[in-house]
Amino acid sequence: FPADVGRSLVRLGSEMFFIGIKIAAPIMATILLTNVGLGIMARTLPQMNIFLVGFPLQIGLGLIALAMSVPVFAYVFEKTYHAILLNWWEMLRAF
Numbered sequence: 281f282p283a284d285v286g287r288s289l290v291r292l293g294s295e296m297f298f299i300g301i302k303i304a305a306p307i308m309a310t311i312l313l314t315n316v317g318l319g320i321m322a323r324t325l326p327q328m329n330i331f332l333v334g335f336p337l338q339i340g341l342g343l344i345a346l347a348m349s350v351p352v353f354a355y356v357f358e359k360t361y362h363a364i365l366l367n368w369w370e371m372l373r374a375f
Contacts, residue, residue: 288371310345
C-alpha cells in the first residue's frame with residue numbers, strides 16, 4: 281500500500297471513533313447523571329432498594345434521551361456521510 285493509504289485509513293479510523301463518541305455522548309451523560317442521583321439517594325435513604333428503582337429509571341431516561349437526540353443524529357449522519365464519501369474517493373485515488 282502507498283503511504284497515503286495508510287494515513288487515510290488511520291484518519292478514517294479515528295474519525296469513526298470520534299463519530300461514535302458524538303452519537304453516544306447524550307445518552308452517556310444522561311446515564312451518568314442518573315447514576316449520580318441514584319448514588320446520592322442510596323446514601324440518604326439506605327432502607328430503599330435502589331436496584332428496584334434504578335434499573336427501570338435508567339432504562340426510561342436512556343430511552344427518553346435517545347428519542348430527544350434523534351434530530352441531532354440526523355445532522356451528524358448527514359455531515360458524516362458526505363465526509364466519508366470524500367475520504368473514500370481520496371483513498372481510491374491514492375491507488
